[in-house]
Amino acid sequence: MAAGAAGRGGLRASDADREQVIDTLKAAFVQGRLTRDELGRRTGRALESRTYAELAAVTDGIPPAPEPRPPLKPARAHARKPVNKKVVAWSACVIVSPAALWAVFLTFYGGFFVLFLLAFLGLTASAAPWPPAHGITRAPAGASTRRNR
Secondary structure, three states: OHHHHHHOOOOEOOHHHHHHHHHHHHHHHHOOOOOHHHHHHHHHHHHHOOEHHHHHHHHOOOOOOOOOOOOOOOOOOOOOOOOOHHHHHHHHHHHHHHHHHHHHHHOHHHHHHHHHHHHHHHHHHHOOOOOOOOOOOOOOOOOOOOOOO
16 A cells, blocks of 8 residues: 555545555454554544545554464374174173173072073174064055055
């Protein structure tokens, strides 16, 4: 603005030119290059300015804007591996089996109950879902179950 004002310093400035200078002052304030009091004083001077030379004087002395830093690269996200439910079920059985076998030797009925419970849990967790029985079909969603007579 100062370089352009030197050639047309005596020309009258328009309201749009004053608004542009005020926007420049606001940007400098947001960036921390002007204090609140200095912003108020310079804005008042910009609104009272009649020529380009007066507007150029309003923006003189503002420290230059700091150079923008390049944006940081985002950290690379690690993809999670899918969990195999069979491996989890068998691992749990392997971890709990020694305690269950020890319970077999401590109590006669308690040990068998614990082993039965572990075997049942291991098989149900690792078994595939059962296919539907022959002849039984599921009604489509929203279909009525009553027959029309």
